[in-house]
Amino acid sequence: MRLKMVPSDTKLDFFSVSMITFGASVLAMIASVVMFFMMGLNYGIDFRGGTTIRTDSQITLDVGAYRAALAPLNLGDITITEVIDPAAQLTGEVTNVAQIRIQAQEGAESVTNEVITKIKAALNAIDPLMTFPQVDSVGPKVSGELIQTAVIAVVLAISAVLFYIWLRFEWQFSVGAVAALVHDIVLTIGVFAVLQIKFDLAIIAALLTIVGYSLNDTVVVFDRVRENLRKYKKLELKQVLNLSINETLSRTVMTSVTTLIALISLFVLGGDVIHGFVFAMIWGVVVGTYSSVFIASTILLRLGVKRDWSKEAAKASGQYANIDA
Amino acid sequence: MLQFSLWKKLLIWGVCALGILLASPNLFYTKVEESNDAKALIELAGVATPEQTAKADAWPAFMPSSLVNLGLDLRGGAHLLAEVQVGDVYASRMDGYWDEVKNALREERATIGGIRRQYDNPNELRVRIAEASQIAVAVAKVVEMRRPVVSLSGAGSFDINVTSEGADVVVTLSEAEKIATDKRTMDQSLEIIRRRVDEAGTREPTIQRQGTDRVLIQVPGIGSAEELKELIGKTAKLTFHVVIGTTGDENARLKSNQILLPDQEDKAVYYILEKTPVITGDHLTDAQPAFDQNNAAAVNFRLNTTGGRIFGEFTANNIGTLFAIVLDDEVVSAPRINSHIPGGSGIITGNFTIESTTKLSIQLRAGALPAKVIYLEERTIGPELGQDSIDAGRIASMIAFAAVLVFMVASYGLFGLFANIALIINVALIFGLLSAIGATLTLPGIAGIVLTIGMAVDANVLVFERIREELKTAKGPARAIELGYERAFSAIIDANITTLIAAVILFIMGSGPVRGFSITLGLGIITSVFTAIWVTRLLISIWLGRTRPKTIEV
Numbered sequence: 001m002r003l004k005m006v007p008s009d010t011k012l013d014f015f016s017v018s019m020i021t022f023g024a025s026v027l028a029m030i031a032s033v034v035m036f037f038m039m040g041l042n043y044g045i046d047f048r049g050g051t052t053i054r055t056d057s058q059i060t061l062d063v064g065a066y067r068a069a070l071a072p073l074n075l076g077d078i079t080i081t082e083v084i085d086p087a088a089q090l091t092g093e094v095t096n097v098a099q100i101r102i103q104a105q106e107g108a109e110s111v112t113n114e115v116i117t118k119i120k121a122a123l124n125a126i127d128p129l130m131t132f133p134q135v136d137s138v139g140p141k142v143s144g145e146l147i148q149t150a151v152i153a154v155v156l157a158i159s160a161v162l163f164y165i166w167l168r169f170e171w172q173f174s175v176g177a178v179a180a181l182v183h184d185i186v187l188t189i190g191v192f193a194v195l196q197i198k199f200d201l202a203i204i205a206a207l208l209t210i211v212g213y214s215l216n217d218t219v220v221v222f223d224r225v226r227e228n229l230r231k232y233k234k235l236e237l238k239q240v241l242n243l244s245i246n247e248t249l250s251r252t253v254m255t256s257v258t259t260l261i262a263l264i265s266l267f268v269l270g271g272d273v274i275h276g277f278v279f280a281m282i283w284g285v286v287v288g289t290y291s292s293v294f295i296a297s298t299i300l301l302r303l304g305v306k307r308d309w310s311k312e313a314a315k316a317s318g319q320y321a322n323i324d325a
Numbered sequence: 326m327l328q329f330s331l332w333k334k335l336l337i338w339g340v341c342a343l344g345i346l347l348a349s350p351n352l353f354y355t356k357v358e359e360s361n362d363a364k365a366l367i368e369l370a371g372v373a374t375p376e377q378t379a380k381a382d383a384w385p386a387f388m389p390s391s392l393v394n395l396g397l398d399l400r401g402g403a404h405l406l407a408e409v410q411v412g413d414v415y416a417s418r419m420d421g422y423w424d425e426v427k428n429a430l431r432e433e434r435a436t437i438g439g440i441r442r443q444y445d446n447p448n449e450l451r452v453r454i455a456e457a458s459q460i461a462v463a464v465a466k467v468v469e470m471r472r473p474v475v476s477l478s479g480a481g482s483f484d485i486n487v488t489s490e491g492a493d494v495v496v497t498l499s500e501a502e503k504i505a506t507d508k509r510t511m512d513q514s515l516e517i518i519r520r521r522v523d524e525a526g527t528r529e530p531t532i533q534r535q536g537t538d539r540v541l542i543q544v545p546g547i548g549s550a551e552e553l554k555e556l557i558g559k560t561a562k563l564t565f566h567v568v569i570g571t572t573g574d575e576n577a578r579l580k581s582n583q584i585l586l587p588d589q590e591d592k593a594v595y596y597i598l599e600k601t602p603v604i605t606g607d608h609l610t611d612a613q614p615a616f617d618q619n620n621a622a623a624v625n626f627r628l629n630t631t632g633g634r635i636f637g638e639f640t641a642n643n644i645g646t647l648f649a650i651v652l653d654d655e656v657v658s659a660p661r662i663n664s665h666i667p668g669g670s671g672i673i674t675g676n677f678t679i680e681s682t683t684k685l686s687i688q689l690r691a692g693a694l695p696a697k698v699i700y701l702e703e704r705t706i707g708p709e710l711g712q713d714s715i716d717a718g719r720i721a722s723m724i725a726f727a728a729v730l731v732f733m734v735a736s737y738g739l740f741g742l743f744a745n746i747a748l749i750i751n752v753a754l755i756f757g758l759l760s761a762i763g764a765t766l767t768l769p770g771i772a773g774i775v776l777t778i779g780m781a782v783d784a785n786v787l788v789f790e791r792i793r794e795e796l797k798t799a800k801g802p803a804r805a806i807e808l809g810y811e812r813a814f815s816a817i818i819d820a821n822i823t824t825l826i827a828a829v830i831l832f833i834m835g836s837g838p839v840r841g842f843s844i845t846l847g848l849g850i851i852t853s854v855f856t857a858i859w860v861t862r863l864l865i866s867i868w869l870g871r872t873r874p875k876t877i878e879v
Contacts (some may be wrong), residue, residue: 002878003735008793054710083865087717109408110700113551133707135550142406142701153834160826168819169785202769204833205839209776209846212827216780216820220787251790255783258732262725262779266772269724271717273398273710274768 005257006250014245014293015238015301018234021294025183032190041192044200044274045136047150049104049143051111053119054097054134057127061096070100075115077103085272097272109139150204154185157211167216169222172303177218181295184214184287191283193242202277210284213259217252222300224248229305237305241297256289327807327866337859341750344852347389347757357392360384394433394529395545396767399715401528401708401777402545403553404599406701409514409538411507411869413696415498416447418506422470422485422496423450429466430454430494432875437463443493444581450496458491464489467496474501507537513695515540518557520690539701550703558698563609563626563689564602565636568647589655590676596656598649601851603639608632612689614670615856624686625671633669641665650675652685718771725775726752733782737789740879743864744785748858751781753854755845764848767841776848784821784857787813792879802877803869810862817854825850 045052055066063080070078083097105115116135123130138146158181166174185207192199224244232240258281267278329337350357359554367373373381384390396405422441430440430452438455440463445451454463464487471483482501487494498506515534522530522544531543545554569583572595574666577585579597588594613627628636639648640662649659650673657675677685729748733741755774759766791810800808828850831843 002738003732005736039592072389082674110406115550118779125578131707131709132705133710135703135705137550137703139410139701149834153830156834157827157830160830161823164823164826201835201839205769205835205842207843208827208831212824212846214781215823215827216783219820220816221847223819227812247794248790250793254736254786254790255780258729258782258786259776261728261732262775265725265728266676266721266775269717269721269776270772272712273714274772277772281772292390 005251005253008250010246010249012242012246012249014297015244018294018298018301022298025291025295028190029183029186031119032186032193035190035193039196041189041193041199042196044198045101045138045143046200047143047147049138049140051104051115051135053100053102053116053132053138054102055123055130056133057096057098057130059096059130060094061098061126062126063098065126066100066123068099069126070119071123073115073118075102075105076117083272086267086275087269087271088269104138104140105141109141111135111137114163146201150201153204154207154211157208158182161211161215165219169226170305172300172305173222173225175303176296176299177215177222179299180218180288180291181211181214183291183295184284187287188280188283192280197276197279200276202274203280206277206280206284209235209281210288213281213285214288214291217255217288218296221245221248221249221292221297225297225300225305238301241301243295245293252293254291256285259285327803327810327862327869329863329866334863337863340855341754341860344750344754344757346848347761348753348755349758350384350390350392351756352383354392357384361390361392365612389760391763393756393759394763394765395711395715396765396770397543397545397704397711398706398768399711399718399766400545400574401706401711402543403547403550403706404704405542405550405553405557406535406559406703407518407540407542407698408701409511409540409694410537410697410699411510412448414506414510415503418498419448419496420449425470426450426452426467426494426496429470430463433459433462433466442581448497451490452494452496453492454494455492460489460492460494463494467494472841474499474505510511510695511538511540514698517694518542519554521668522553524556524690540698542667546708548631548705550705554700554703557694562653563606564651565604566598566600566602566649566651567643568649569599574760586649586651586654586656589652589657596649596659598651598656602651603648604628604632604636606689608635609689612686614679617672617674619676622679622682623672623674624677624682624689625672626689628669630669633667636669636671637665637667714768714771718768718775722771722775722778725778729778729782733785737879739868740785740789740792740865743861743868744782744789744857747785747860748778748781750860751849751852751856752778754856755848758848758852759845764844765841766845769842770841770845773842773845777846777853780824780854781849781853784813784817784854785861787816787820788857788861796877798878802874805877806865806869810858814858817857820852821854 034217061082063082066080067078078100081099081101082101083095085097086094088095100119102111102115102119107109120132123132158178161181162174162178165177188210190208191197221244224247225241228235228240228247229243231242235243261279263282263285267275267282270278334376339541359380360383363373363377367381414586420731427440430437436456437459440455441453443451443453452463454460455541467487471485471487473486474482480500484499484502485495486499488497488675489495511534517530518540519532522532522542527544527546529545531541533541535541542553542557544553566584573593575585575587575595577595577597580584582600584598584600585595586598588596594858608631610629610632611625611627613625615623617623622746626811644662644664649656651657652673660674726748731747733744733748735741737744742835752774758764788809791813792805795805795808795812796802798805825847828843832840835843
């Protein structure tokens with residue numbers, strides 16, 4: 001007996017609810033943009049400069065005491081957050097790990113040794129055995145460059161992909177795929193704004209992976225659309241799209257599930273250091289799967305596709321024979 | 326599509342076997358690492374202790390011994406991004422020209438009158454002459470001193486620009502000379518940083534130049550970035566100056582060619598010294614901890630030939646006067662020159678301990694950095710946190726791996742099993758490639774592998790789903806499988822190339838851990854396409870040939 005995520009012959013009409021899904025996506029995107037401007041992202045030091053110190057103590061964590069100990073040092077804006085490791089929570093272990101963030105100090109790029117020594121001394125007054133397993137410091141100069149590089153990377157990735165799909169398909173497909181991508185990225189940024197999860201360089205890597213994954217999904221659907229457009233020349237575009245999505249649905253769900261299995265395992269057991277990173281990817285897989293069905297295809301339906309393949313048919317099939325061989 | 330020629334079969338199995346072979350040392354990470362270290366030590370020393378031989382032989386010599394490098398976030402260590410203030414050197418270059426300019430202009434004393442250097446801007450050499458009307462003569466005299474810059478880009482240009490402002494001759498470095506100077510400063514800084522980091526004796530430090538004036542320093546195993554900064558940043562600038570007098574007044578009036586420096590021990594005592602040093606640390610060739618005649622800790626030093634000659638002449642001409650040994654702008658001691666000191670070696674005494682002389686001699690040997698270094702970025706990861714990350718990553722990968730294997734068999738039965746064999750080979754290939762190219766595995770890199778495990782089955786899923794569809798039109802198993810592969814091909818290629826584009830862009834734009842992620846993701850895409858298209862298909866082809874089933878269930 002086989003495990004089947006999707007029944008063998010689905011004939012779902014994905015566009016019957018397109019007004020609702022498309023509307024909901026547009027609303028979610030607007031909400032994300034609003035949240036982004038209202039709440040802002042919880043930028044990590046990679047992007048805003050400053051210092052983070054991870055503390056590991058045997059004594060029960062008391063954020064207030066840490067704050068009081070650091071107050072006399074006049075370091076400006078300080079945030080202290082408890083680090084929660086889901087794997088440790090499963091076993092009921094108490095970790096007493098905290099992350100302290102200090103703003104970039106006036107007149108210095110990365111943090112000076114004197115400041116670090118003072119901070120360590122102040123915290124060791126609470127627990128002499130406290131250790132500092134991770135200290136990161138980024139100066140304003142580098143953080144500015146990192147933002148710039150990150151934005152360029154995302155824009156570059158999207159344009160490269162736009163170009164590739166335009167090359168392999170038609171421009172309408174390209175627009176559909178990129179609309180789905182922008183949708184995924186905007187919603188991911190929205191979630192990061194709402195949940196105030198730390199947004200750092202690793203999240204940019206996650207965003208680009210989402211770009212790759214979401215496209216992977218979209219391209220598989222489009223590939224089938226391309227094939228069915230040739231196969232059923234008389235069929236209405238809407239029906240071709242529905243047919244293609246239904247035919248690839250089983251694969252879409254299977255791949256999403258295997259990827260999610262791997263990611264969830266990493267999320268729960270992979271330690272807190274890559275938590276935000278893995279969270280972004282899980283979210284990306286979910287919205288990426290959704291968007292390739294409901295956004296990319298809907299846009300394609302609205303834009304319409306050139307159906308007159310007769311002129312290029314001979315050439316196109318010739319090209320195909322080559323690729324398949 | 327399902328027929329494989331013999332050479333193709335051999336090639337596919339050959340690639341798989343090679344991948345597994347190259348990946349195998351990573352299964353015995355500690356043993357292989359110890360063996361590699363021991364072999365390196367034996368080679369260095371020429372002889373082997375029995376203990377080293379035992380360790381070296383623990384891993385057979387015929388096996389590949391390249392390992393995946395662990396990134397700082399997994400191994401623990403410190404990362405620094407430093408910026409060398411290359412502009413600092415311009416001022417000392419200008420000081421260097423002063424002697425020459427002074428001598429040249431003195432020859433024209435009759436015409437231009439007395440000369441005096443103006444110290445307003447350290448990046449230029451401004452000389453005021455008494456006879457302002459003769460400025461053209463002075464400028465012409467200095468222009469004669471120009472030397473052509475020897476460099477590819479600076480062909481045809483000279484090292485200095487000479488202009489005049491009223492009664493001042495203004496000498497500045499030309500752009501070509503600045504570029505050449507910057508390059509020298511960077512080369513020298515890199516060399517000194519490398520030597521100092523090496524003195525610390527940690528394994529495999531990375532010291533890389535980035536852009537025009539930055540240095541990336543990564544040292545695994547060092548306690549913290551602060552320690553590393555102290556190691557690099559300590560200037561230990563040694564100079565010898567002629568002593569003009571001592572004073573207790575820190576605001577004592579000085580002539581323009583004098584400086585006031587405090588005594589190292591007694592901060593109330595200040596020395597008035599000649600600004601231009603007799604000898605600088607640049608002339609130092611060696612420094613060793615030692616003891617003086619009173620058995621107090623001291624540092625022995627030796628100068629190079631030029632330094633030895635200058636020092637010899639200086640001591641011969643200045644018997645009876647005091648000279649100050651200045652370390653990092655503090656006077657360590659100011660002995661009286663009792664006799665001519667030829668040969669260019671001497672001893673620095675002062676208030677030292679054995680530890681401080683050891684440290685000082687290391688710093689003196691390494692030489693002073695030519696320019697100030699500021700730190701733009703620094704990261705410290707403790708070894709325990711790194712080990713925690715490795716453990717967490719390992720458990721997460723195992724569970725993810727097992728879950729995907731079970732899920733594939735549950736969904737596709739025997740075909741799922743084929744896909745699983747391909748998946749295992751896929752992971753081996755990733756590790757084999759990572760070891761072979763000496764790539765660095767970071768924590769996001771592990772995430773990349775886990776993501777690849779999830780996504781690698783995608784190509785197989787595409788094919789299997791397609792086979793299921795083709796089976797519905799009942800063409801017989803072999804034909805259905807063949808068509809399944811054929812028709813899924815374009816989707817596999819397009820889907821994977823788009824992800825590869827994202828990985829390549831991450832690799833180009835990213836740095837550190839992000840780059841590590843892009844490497845594993847990119848390699849994972851390539852190997853997963855290979856295993857899905859060739860390995861699974863070969864397995865299915867062999868199975869079809871053996872059993873010749875009438876019907877199949879995918």
